[in-house]
Amino acid sequence: MSIAVPHLEIRFRGRVIEHLGIDMYQSPVAAIAELVSNSWDADSRKVDVTLPGKIGTNAQIVISDDGEGMTLAQCQNRYLNVGYDRRKDRGNDRTSEGRPMMGRKGIGKFAGFGIARFVTIETVSKETGERTVFRLDATQLIEDADSYAESQPLTVEVLEYDEPNEGRKEQHGTIITLSDLSLKVTPNAAQFRTSMARRFLLMERADEFQVNVNGEPISDSEDVEKIEFSFPADYTDDQLPEGVIVEDGWGIESLSNGSKVRWRFVFYKEPIGEEELTGISVFSHHKLAQRPFLFNLSGGFGGQQGTSYLSGRVEADFLDEQKRDLISTERQRVNWEMEASQPLLEWGQARVKSLLRIWQSLRSKAKVDAMRKRMTPFSVRLGKLEKPERKVVEKALTSIARITSLNDDQFGELAEAMLTAWEGGRLRGLIDDLSEADTMDADALVKILAESRVMSALHAxxxxxxxxxxxxxxxxxxxxxxxxxxxxxxxxxxxxxxxxxxxxxxxxxxxxxxxxxxxxxxxxxxxxxxxxxxxxxxxxxxxxxxxxxxxxxxxxxxxxxxxxxxxxxxxxxxxxxxxxxxxxxxxxxxxxxxxxxxxxxxxxxxxxxxxxxxxxxxxxxxxQWEDYFDILFARAPEDARMQSLAGPTSGDAS
CATH class of the missing domain: 3.40.91 (Restriction Endonuclease)
Structure with a gap:
């Protein structure tokens, strides 16, 4: 039986709702991920996200969970309390069932306003069986609180209220309905599942927290068949860093400040090409804290070409357990300038550099093995060369094999061109240089060779x-x-x-x-x-x-x-x-x-x-072009023609 209830109210300063919701969460994935996080913190076992089949006037997005729900008083004191700190209220960073809390700032509940005007909340308390339904209107919240200075309470529309009921306790949970959507494009459910999976590390806890999108669970976004190397699993005994424990394909180790991290990096067979997947994502309390990046590395390290093949995940719960909040409001980046985050940044830079060097070595070995097989058609021709000459050509081919950006066909063409050039007495000096190129920068070689097979530094x-x-x-x-x-x-x-x-x-x-x-x-x-x-x-x-x-x-x-x-x-x-x-x-x-x-x-x-x-x-x-010229100039600094090129640049763009 529904009864009359006192009104609810929300108090905040000015247009804060506009900035916490509309300005920060304009992506449907980002907005709904925040609401899913709240379900986790409410000890839900299951969350169902229902996307509309078509964007239109009556389209809705519904997020329902079976969490602990809220009483009427909790709706007022927690949900409608902007910036409510659940951790401070509980005295720790764990939920009632011991989960590490994802929420911290008390503002993610307003994320729905980034994609909808109306947010309707229906909640049944596990504690009392109370059922409360109320609706928030973004237009009212923004227009009725247009000043940044005023802090007046605004009445919140309560649609229904049912008093405590023992029998209703089993129906506990919360349903959030987003309506009057601002989306112009209908969300693709399959892409949505993948993007949601990349914002959470929940696969290993699917038995206790399952997220479904249109009835199907979100899934791990990795395409296993496309992965070439996985670390730490693919470390050899002599490569495994000291202190790393390998468990179920993940590495576990301690940082310089004593904090533990859990990590797994993979290299794909081909360049990834997806922004959400390229680079290393950092998670804290199972939720994305830093979108994929390379720990702020800017270049100048071995195997740099491998960055477009690299993807990985790091679990660093300590980031979310500091007194000072290190994670941005929309959970896209970590404040890496803070002392508490520096050990992870330094560890990440060292780990990425090390793995890129290993990747380069592994890819080179594969190229060399393939080269040996492809050398068979050339064996007769190589056999006609004097032994010192044959050694030079083979070493030159090995140097080219280290260029990871060359595919097999390109390598075969270059090998044919080099052998033919040597037989014709041409470019012997350059081929001889290539045979000694164990430490030459691979990217520089690509720039020299890729466009016209074998090209002199001067022409480049x-x-x-x-x-x-x-x-x-x-x-x-x-x-x-x-x-x-x-x-x-x-x-x-x-x-x-x-x-x-x-x-x-x-x-x-x-x-x-x-x-x-x-x-x-x-x-x-x-x-x-x-x-x-x-x-x-x-x-x-x-x-x-x-x-x-x-x-x-x-x-x-x-x-x-x-x-x-x-x-x-x-x-x-x-x-x-x-x-x-x-x-x-x-x-x-x-x-x-x-x-x-x-x-x-x-x-x-x-x-x-x-x-x-x-x-x-x-x-x-x-x-960028001047830096490249300096690299080329350093290869022939005594050449008069190169010295002439190093003169002033003239502006001729006709």
Whole structure:
């Protein structure tokens, strides 16, 4: 029987709900992951997430669990208490059944507002059998508390209340319904399961906590058949680091501060190509604390090519057990500047570097073994060479075999080209150098060899110098404020001018209609003032937006741009299966130097949204090409032609 009950209320300062929900959790996976975390903390055994079959006016997302539920008083004192610290209230960081708590800040319950206007909560208390149903309206919470200074309670609509009942205790749990959704694209259930699995480490506890999406459990995202090496399982006895205990394929060891970590790193047979999987994810209390990264390594280490093959997970519960919170609110990154997190950062850097070297050695061995088999057709020709010559050629082939980015076909072609060149008396000096290249940087060799089989350092340096000259020419055009279609088209034809890593990108026209559609929706009245360049390479899509000359990039521009790229990422992944990664770059004349603007740009970069001015963009590109030229120059510093190339760069971009 339903009875009248006193109203509930929520008290907070100003538009805090907007920032805790709408601004932080605009991804459905991120928002729902927070609600699943609350179910874990409520000692649920099972959570069911139901996604809509189609986005529309009546579409809903429902998250139901069989946790301990809440009494009416707990709804008021816990759920509607913004920032409620369950750990402090309980006096420890464990749930009633002894689970390590995932929640800490008391704000994840508002994550639903990132994707919905209404959040309806139906909860039955395991303790009393009380049943309470109430609804939160984001519009009311934001508009009725429009000031940042006021702290007035707001009435919360209670839809139903049933008093304590012993028989109802068995129905304990909570159902959260998200309605009036802001999503424009229907979530793909299969992709959703995979993304959810990557936010939690729960597979080994599936018997006590199962998460289902549309009736099917989330599953481990690893494709075992695609994995080539797994560590620590694939360590040899002499490679296993001191202090590492191997248990069920995972490594367990202590950091320099005494904290324990549990880890497993794998290398795939082919480059991964998925942002959610490439790199090392850090988990604390079974929940994602740091999105995949490489422990802030910036380069200059052996086996660096292997980073695109590397994926891994680290369990570091101590991060979530510090007095000071080390994990960002939306649980995407750890504050690595803090003293408490430094031991893990240092350990991770050392472990990644070590495993990349091992990976490089293993891949090289596989290449050498394959080379030996492929050498059979060349055995007669090699046998005709004098023994010292044969030794030089074989060693040169071994050096090339260490270049992990070359596939078998490319290696076979290079081997044929090198043997033919040697027989013809050509390039013997370079082949002799290659035979001694045990320590030569593999990436440098790739740049020299991949484009035209065997290429001299001088020719490569000439190519780099021409790129630098063209960048200088582009800088001159920028100074002359030629920032309209001509410069955009110029970059479209030569994307490598802005960054060497864009050498493989080309103009992509197949998504123009979608880009225009999303831009018009995201920018509204500002749409006609935009100028986009859309590039693609493989499964990657890059959208470069050029701001009008004279405009200074400010907070409002960034907000519109962030919304535009986010919408484009969702729409592209939903409509175009060939593109799995969508990045954005915003280029302006100048950037407002306000602290919040610069911080906003830094926050956007991990989500594949970058913003810069022309000076910064071209400066970075020039530095990368200059560094490569220095490497080439060091190989022939006495050569007069190389010394001539090292002279001043001229700006010719006509």
């Amino acid at each position: 340096a000439e190519h780099v110098k021409s790129q630098l000259n063209l960048i200088a020419g582009l800088e001159e055009r920028i100074k002359r404020r030629e920032l309209e279609n001509e410069v955009r088209d110029y970059i479209a034809e030569n994307p490598w001018l802005v960054s060497p890593r864009w050498e493989t990108f080309r103009v992509e026209r197949s998504v123009k209609a979608l880009v225009d559609e999303v831009a018009k929706e995201a920018y509204g009245e500002y749409w006609d003032a935009r100028m986009d360049l859309v590039l693609s390479s493989g499964n990657q899509l890059l959208v470069v937006e050029f701001m009008r000359p004279g405009l200074k990039l400010d907070w409002d521009h960034l907000n519109r741009y962030e919304r535009y790229v986010y919408k484009l990422q969702l729409a592209t992944l939903a409509r175009y299966s060939e593109f799995r990664s969508v990045s954005g770059l915003l280029v302006a004349d100048k950037i407002e130097k306000a602290t919040d603007v610069l911080a906003k740009i830094d926050d956007m970069r991990p989500r594949d949204m970058d913003a810069t001015d022309w000076a910064g963009l071209l400066g970075r590109a020039k530095k």
